[in-house]
Amino acid sequence: MVFGAETEQPVSVVxxxxxxxxxxxxxxxxxxxxxxxxLYRFWLTTWKRRFYxxxxxxxxxxxxxxxxxxxxxxxxxxxxxIFIPLYGLFFYLSTQSTDAVLAGYGGAAVMLWFLVGYAIYRARDFRLSRTLWRGIRFDQxxxxxxxxxxxxxxxxLMGITxxxxxxxxxxxxWRYRYTHSWFGDRQFSFTGSWKSLAAPYYVCWLLSAVIGGVTLGMASSSGGISASGQINEIGYFVFACGALPIGLLVLFYQSREWTRMWSAVRLGQAALTIKIxxxxxxxxxxxxxxxLGGVYLALAIGGFIVLxxxxxxxxxDGSFDPAVFFQYLRSSFVVLVLVxxxxxxxxxxxxxxxELFLGLGFWKLVAKGATISGATSLRTVHARGEDIALGGEGLADALNVGAY
Known part of the structure; x- marks a missing residue:
């Protein structure tokens, strides 16, 4: 039934x-x-996902x-x-010595960073298990x-190196996520290699290091950094100018990683190809x-008119007096509510x-650049039972590492 899957016309994603x-x-x-x-954010998240x-x-x-x-x-x-006892620990630490506070908060930060990985994986499991195509459910x-x-x-290791x-x-x-992903009774596979990422990553890494060093030198030589290490307006401007090309390098590398890694995903004889x-x-x-700049400008104009x-x-006298304004905040409930x-x-x-320009924009970019070859082979996939676990995405939502 899947004979000639390599030569069949790839199907598109629309x-x-x-x-x-x-x-x-x-x-x-x-x-x-x-x-x-x-609380309505849970309903809003659900409606957004149904939209996408x-x-x-x-x-x-x-x-x-x-x-x-x-x-x-x-x-x-x-x-x-999980978080209620953690908040209790933070309160307890706030009453202790400085060393205990530093040690406690450091340990809590390490624990939370570890939990972020756990939350991301469980959230992905939740989303996949609630996603169907042609009546067949995905799973992880x-x-x-x-x-x-x-x-x-x-x-x-990233920090050490x-x-x-x-x-x-x-x-x-990437390999761990996709080799443990399923569509019905068929398991995904992953053919990606670090070699496909090495060249773009190390070029971007080296250029970013050079730009960062040059930016730091320019900020110091121009007086943007004082002898005590304080950064003034000149320094912030120089660092902002340096951040722009580094940001472009990050986007360049991300376009390469997403293109090459997603294009290494396989589902039996079906192969995904994505170009970003x-x-x-x-x-x-x-x-x-x-x-965002236009919306903030409109809000600023409206805010100044209302205030x-x-x-x-x-x-x-056409000028803003912060001291008088804070008096209004303390004495006027209306002004406080407006702020x-x-x-x-x-x-x-x-x-x-x-959401409108990054979330939606990225989803459209992926769909526009995606094709699937060998899709005929997916007609033989059979459904599996539904994952009914409820707690999969709660931790990701609490840690703000969810998606769509």
Whole structure:
């Protein structure tokens, strides 16, 4: 039945969702976050995933997301069982000596970093087990603890080697994730090698080190760094100029890693090929920056108008007096509410622009550049039982390392 799979026409991945549709969904969701004290985010996350999944079609058939908000909420409540004792530990440490505080917080940071790897793996398991294509469910086996230990060990080596082991770490973690992934009763495989990442990574690493050294030298020679190590406005400007080319190098490398690693994923005779271009990633971030800047400018103008009417004394003679403004904050409940609301608008605007131009943009880039060869062989895949675990994504949500 799969004879000639190598010569059959590759099938495409098509995404039909629009930024307008997602934007309307996000606005409704953010509006309900405040009256529900943030609990509506579990429902918003569910609707976002259904939006992405249902608008993504492989060979003419859309993905389906079967998770629900109650599952996410239950998982989050389970995660609180870990964090409540941890918060109690932090409070206890705050009453101890400086050495005990440093040791305790250092140990807690190490534990949380380890748990991040565990949470990422369990969250991926949750999303896959709630994803169907042609009525057949994806799944992930393997051990989240083993993945977390593997990731933690690699990050220790990353620190020791100043990042030089990254190609080995990346391929090792990609391989663990995909060789433990399933579509029905068929297991994924991974053919990637560190050699495919070595050249772009080490070139970018070397150029970043050179740019970083030159930037530090320029900041010091231009007076941007004082003798005591303090950084002034000149220093911040020089460092910002140096950060831009390093950021472009990061995007260049990411385009190469994602292209080569995803294109090494196999499912029996079916092979995935993805092409993500560097210029498309740059354009995506440029659009995000322009959109965020425009929204923040509009919020700033609106904020000055509203505060100018409610705290007019702080804007007397066309200038801003911080001391008078803080008096308004202490004495006027309306001004305090307006400031808090403005702060929430700033956070909401950032989250919304990130989703519309980075999250949605990246999903569209992947779909646009993806093709699957040998897709006919997938017709013989049979379904397996459903993973009904609820706690898979709670820790990832609490640690803010979830996705889509």
């Amino acid at each position: 995404f039909t969702g629009t930024r307008k549709e997602l934007g309307g969904m996000l606005l409704r969701g953010y509006a309900l976050l405040i009256p529900t004290i943030g 999944w249902s608008h993504t079609a492989i060979d003419g058939d859309s993905l389906e997301y079967t998770g629900n908000a109650v599952q996410l909420l239950m998982g989050f409540l389970m995660a609180l069982a 086996a393997g051990s989240a603890w083993a993945y977390a230990l593997r990731r933690f060990g690699w990050t220790v 100043l990042g030089l082991v990254y190609p080995f770490m990346a391929v090792n973690l 271009r560097f210029r498309d990633l740059v354009g995506q971030y440029a659009l995000f920056s322009l959109a 100018g009417l409610s705290a007019s004394g702080a804007f007397a 808090v609301f403005g702060y929430l608008l700033i956070l909401g605007a950032f989250a919304m622009m990130s």
